[in-house]
Every structure is written in C-alpha cells, then in structure tokens.
Amino acid sequence: MLRDRTDSRAALWRTAAGQRGYFTAAQALEAGYSYQAQRYHAQHGNWLVIDRALYRFREFSDLPGEGDEQLVRWSLWSRGRAAVSHATALAVHDLGTANPSRIHLTVPRGFRQKSDAVILHRAELVDSDVEDRAGYRVTVPSRAIAECAADGDDQDVIDGAVAEALEQGVVTRRKLLYAAQSLGARAELGVERALGALS
Structure with a gap:
C-alpha cells in the first residue's frame, strides 16, 4: 500500500x-x-x-540539547541491544565525578559491532539492572557503581558515587552490596571500601 x-x-x-x-x-x-x-x-x-x-x-x-543525545545515537547503532553502563551510567545519574572520555555500553555476549568511540562490556542484563530513558537504556545506580568497582575504576570516583547515591536515596547499602556480590570480589572490595569511607 x-x-x-x-x-x-x-x-x-x-x-x-x-x-x-x-x-x-x-x-x-x-x-x-x-x-x-x-x-x-x-x-x-x-x-x-x-x-x-x-x-x-x-x-x-537546532534545538538545545539535554547532553545525552549521543546516548540515543549509540543505542540506535546497537539496534537497541546496548545499555549505557559503567562510568557513563554514573554520569547519566549525576553521581560522583565520573567523566569518561568514551561511552561505556554493555551489550549481549554475541554482539559483533565495533566502534572506537565506545567501550563495549559484555554481559546479559536482566530487567532489574536497567531503566529506560528517552531513547536509550541505562544501568541502575547500584549496578553502575558495582560495574565501576569491578573494572577497578578510581576509588575516589566510587566513593563519591556511593556517598551521593545514598544521600539522594537512590540506593541502599543492601542493594549496593548485592549488586557488587553479583559482579565478583573486586566489585565487592570497591563498594565495601566506599561504604567504609562513610563511617
């Protein structure tokens, strides 16, 4: 027709x-x-x-941007299979001082596309790991913090993100520890150090 x-x-x-x-x-x-x-x-x-x-x-x-237009572009590039994650997700949630030079995306293990503009992480995310934004998906704050800790990001960045997330009420200590446990010992250590720094 x-x-x-x-x-x-x-x-x-x-x-x-x-x-x-x-x-x-x-x-x-x-x-x-x-x-x-x-x-x-x-x-x-x-x-x-x-x-x-x-x-x-x-x-x-020509319209004033909200700062995350590029994230929509990369979501479409991935055919909707990617979720913004790690330090980029912290920046989206405005937690801590994360300011990555490249966009971090988590994609399914079988994902084949590549680009020098993004850093790809492979994992199978469940619905509770992500939230929808206008035109893209992003990992939730507890997952994003745990991802950064698992990657060995700067402890100061993780400390700041944990402090702000708890202060804003977007995570609980329990959720943070659970998210970290699901990503392994390195993530647990980074999150535990950040929680310890608050005492």
Whole structure:
C-alpha cells in the first residue's frame, strides 16, 4: 500500500521524536520511505547522516540539547541491544565525578559491532539492572557503581558515587552490596571500601 508523503513524514517524525530526532534506515523504511527516497533526503540535506543507516532530522540539531543525545545515537547503532553502563551510567545519574572520555555500553555476549568511540562490556542484563530513558537504556545506580568497582575504576570516583547515591536515596547499602556480590570480589572490595569511607 502506497502512503501519502505527509503520512510517511508524520509516522517517521513520531518515531524520531521519542529518540531525540534520530532514526534508522529500517525505521524510515517502515514509515514508508524507500531506500531511494532515503538517499534523496540525505543528499539534499533534509536528513543529517549520522552513521551508516542512521539519520537525524535536521530540526532537532537546532534545538538545545539535554547532553545525552549521543546516548540515543549509540543505542540506535546497537539496534537497541546496548545499555549505557559503567562510568557513563554514573554520569547519566549525576553521581560522583565520573567523566569518561568514551561511552561505556554493555551489550549481549554475541554482539559483533565495533566502534572506537565506545567501550563495549559484555554481559546479559536482566530487567532489574536497567531503566529506560528517552531513547536509550541505562544501568541502575547500584549496578553502575558495582560495574565501576569491578573494572577497578578510581576509588575516589566510587566513593563519591556511593556517598551521593545514598544521600539522594537512590540506593541502599543492601542493594549496593548485592549488586557488587553479583559482579565478583573486586566489585565487592570497591563498594565495601566506599561504604567504609562513610563511617
């Protein structure tokens, strides 16, 4: 069934609006844009080409950003299989002083894509490990802290994140210890040290 151009744009716009203006070639195809039409819009500057088969409506690039637009982009790059994690998740939750130079993503073990712009961690996350944001998923604060401890991140970063998370009431000591135990001895040690520093 052929769609009217305005219907196609409206359908794609609705999808992109929930993803900060980003959309994939597959989503454009589903909205009614053939690959030839997609090429036309990209070549004429109607759509910004972000990556292979990844676009953004030009109008969204003119809006003031909330700082996490890149995370939506990487979620789409992973076809929704990645969750923002580790130090990047701490930054999303505004806990501590984590300021990673590259984006940390946790992906399933069989994930094959690669990029120098991201650091990939492989793990099978359960629903309680993640929360949904506008256009991407992120590990919950207790998991993010435990991930950083398991990776041997700077203890000062972990101490600050634990202190702020407890102060804000977004985690409990029990949840932190449970998350750390699930990631191993190194995570437990880092979290226990951070909790000990509060005494």
